[in-house]
Amino acid sequence: MKNDMGFFTSNADKYHKMSDSALENEASKWKIRSYGNSNGTIERQIIIDALLKKDQAKETRIVVIISGLALIISLIALFK
Numbered sequence: 628m629k630n631d632m633g634f635f636t637s638n639a640d641k642y643h644k645m646s647d648s649a650l651e652n653e654a655s656k657w658k659i660r661s662y663g664n665s666n667g668t669i670e671r672q673i674i675i676d677a678l679l680k681k682d683q684a685k686e687t688r689i690v691v692i693i694s695g696l697a698l699i700i701s702l703i704a705l706f707k
Contacts, residue, residue, distance in 0.1 A: 638682055642675045650674045657681055 642650070647669055654662055654674045662673040 639675070639679060642678055643671075647671065653678060 642653075645653070650671060651662075651669060651674075653659075654669075654677070657678065659674055659677040662670050662677075664670055
């Protein structure tokens with residue numbers, strides 16, 4: 628699935644294909660908490676949702692940086 632920019636792709640399929648232990652490792656790596664239930668198993672969707680939000684935030688930062696650079700280049704070109 629592609630977003631509006633067309634070059635960032637969603638990791639949802641990758642996360643859904645991960646094993647429970649791999650998802651727990653990712654959750655631990657990114658300090659995602661409260662994903663266990665009372666049966667002692669994990670709620671996969673809680674981890675996947677948090678990982679997707681993390682990915683989206685990272686993509687947003689990249690877009691902001693690219694936009695800032697474009698603005699700076701435009702200003703430099705304008706005042707040359």
